[in-house]
Amino acid sequence: MKNIVIKFLALFMLFTFSNVSANETATHSTGSDTHKEETYKSQTFSHMVTGFLKSTGIVAFVSPDPDELNAKGEKISTFHKGLGRALMILLTFFLFWLAIAKGFEPLLLLPIAFGGLLANIPVANIGGAHGFLGVIYSMGLSNEMFPIIIFMGVGAMTDFGPLLSNPKTALLGGAAQFGIFGTLVGAVALSQYGFVDFTLQQASAISIIGGADGPTSIFIATKLAPELLGAIAVASYSYMAMVPIIQPPIMKALTTDAERKIKMTTLRHVSRLEKLVFPVMVLTLAILVLPESTPLIGAFMFGNFLKESGVVERLNDTLQNSLINTVTIFLGLGVGSKLAADQFLVPQTMFIMALGIVAFSVGTASGVLMAKIMNMFPGHKINPLIGSAGVSAVPMAARVSNKVGMEFDRNNMLLMHAMGPNVAGVIGSAVAAGVLISLFQ
Amino acid sequence: MNKGNLMETNLIVEGFKFMGLGMGTVFIFLIIMIASMNIMSIFIHKFFPESKLEINPAPKQDNKKVIAAITAAISHHRQG
Structure with missing residues (x-):
């Protein structure tokens, strides 16, 4: 053709x-x-027809071009060109189903899955350096631009009020980061015992899935292990969507009936000035303690500062809506380009998926346990169910805490209490990401 | 075999080192953050209490009402 x-x-x-x-x-x-x-020279018509037939997708799937190169200019194995691509296309159909019928983070899963579909088309080479997916990838993913812009939008959407009115719940957001580092040890152990070969960089990139924060995962993966980006992003977003399924059993297993019915004191009113000072204060701390985390925290606090300033409603509105939506489309498609069969259908993907769910579970469990530890000290009691919201996944994880709480006491509204650890989790995973980056400098 | 074992312990220990440093930093950061949040709110409540900020909007509304009443009265007067 x-x-x-x-x-x-x-x-x-x-x-x-x-x-x-x-x-x-x-x-x-x-x-x-x-x-x-x-x-x-003029060809006979039959020649032209056979020539055309040879360039169809069917032929490309059944007997692929032996010299075809992948996005990195390396040769692709026959499996990855034929059956592998077909399998990946079926997988993207499955992701469509998850996004549309099951409502799994459709905003990101749909662009990612469609990008994956496009990246697995033979001959057209859409994911290659000159295909449009490849161009999108090099435009904003390989230089970590898109996740940062998403972070600005998320910052503009975040309300730190619940955290400011009950600051100690931030510790729950810190405890949940055990999900990250526990998985890091797990990934390193797996490669030690010869199941799979992960470098420390790759293990770190995988473990950040436990931060339950899509943009942070993508940011770290593009920095430390770009070859695993597709699997990490898909694992991260699909598990984030599965938070309502993964978390409740763990939360119930680790708490007693009495603990689940703990009523928390009502949140105090937070003044506008406090909300305005907070983003600058956290950024200052980040500058002093861990400058490596400032790209993420800086973008996040920039968005939040614009929102809380109250004088740039138009910019705030753009960040929260049009900008984040535009970038989400590009981010999804760019990540989708990493779903090309030769990069996704590797043994490591299976381990990434398995480690991802371990990361989420460990994060949830350590958040709940941290709340129980904090209850041993004097002071206002904390309902351990909000501990699970310490994994970021804003606001899904907080809603799960609320829902599980309501199951045991119809009048126990935990949503606002859970938002505190929830947003602290975002800060916590950004700090954890900064630590990981600084270790590889 | 021996060498392999040595490598094993090394990498896992490396993982635990990462964990120690990482969780330590996260917690220290959050504890400093909690402390500064508490100090900030005490400071703000002492020196910039909310009520002062909220006094301003109230008279504005009154002003509007007064202005509306005056305009209505004037137009009524002119018509009459």
Whole structure:
């Protein structure tokens, strides 16, 4: 198909321009195919038909071009070109089903899955350096731009009020980061015992799934292990969508009936000035303690500061809506380009998926346990159910805490209490990400 | 075999080192953050109490009502 189009193009130019300029133009537009159009002779119709048939997708799936190169310019194995691509396309259909019928984070899963579908088309090479997915990837993912912009939008959507009115719940958001580092040890142990070969960088990139924060995962993965980005992003977002399924059994297993019915004191009113000072204060702390975390925390606090300033309603509105939506589309498609069969259908993917769910479970459990530890000290009691909200996944994890709490006491509204650890979890995972980055500098 | 074992312990220990440093930093950061949040709110409540900020909008509404009443009265007067 491509060859024939090129030939038509070249013929057209031959007629339009003088011979010399036609040759030059053809060299520019068709590159290595130039010699073919020079020797173009009238073919019999049957030749043309067989030539066309050879360039169809069916042929490309059944007997792929042996010299085809992947996005990195390496040769692809026959499995990854034929059956692998077909399998990946079926997988993207499954992701469509999850997003549409099951409502699993459709805002990101749909663009990712469709990007994956496009990236697995043979011949067209959409995920390659000059395909549009490849261009999107190098435009904003390989330089970590898109996750940062998403973080600004998330910052503009975040209300730190619940955290400010009950600051100690931030510790729950810290405890949940055990999910990250526990998984890191797990991933390293797996590669130690020879199940799979992860470097420390790759293990760190995988473990950040436990932060339950999509943009942070993508940020770290592009920095430390870009070859695993597809699997990490898919694991991260699909498990975030599965938070209502993963968390409740763990929360119930670790708490007693009395603990689940603990009523928390009502949140005090937070003044506007406190909310305005908070983002600058946290950023200052980040600058002093861990400058490596400031790209994430800085973007997050920038969004929040615009919102709380109250004088730039238009910018706040853009961050929360049009900008984050636009970037989400690009981010999804760019991540989808990493679902190309030759990068996704590798043994590591299976382990990433398994480690991801371990990360989420450990994070949930340590948040709940931290709340129980804090209850041993004097002071206002904390309902351990809000501990699970310490894994970021805003606001899903907080809603889960609320829902489980309501199951045991219809009048126990935990939502606002759970938002505190929830947003602290975002800060916590950004700090954890900063630590991981600083370790590999 | 011996060498392999040595490598094993090394990498896992490495993982635990990461965990110690990482969780330590996260908790220290959050504890400092909690402390500064508490100090900030005490400071703000002492020196910039909310009520002062909220006094301003109230008279504005009164002003509007007064203005509306005056305009209504004037137009009524002119018509009459």
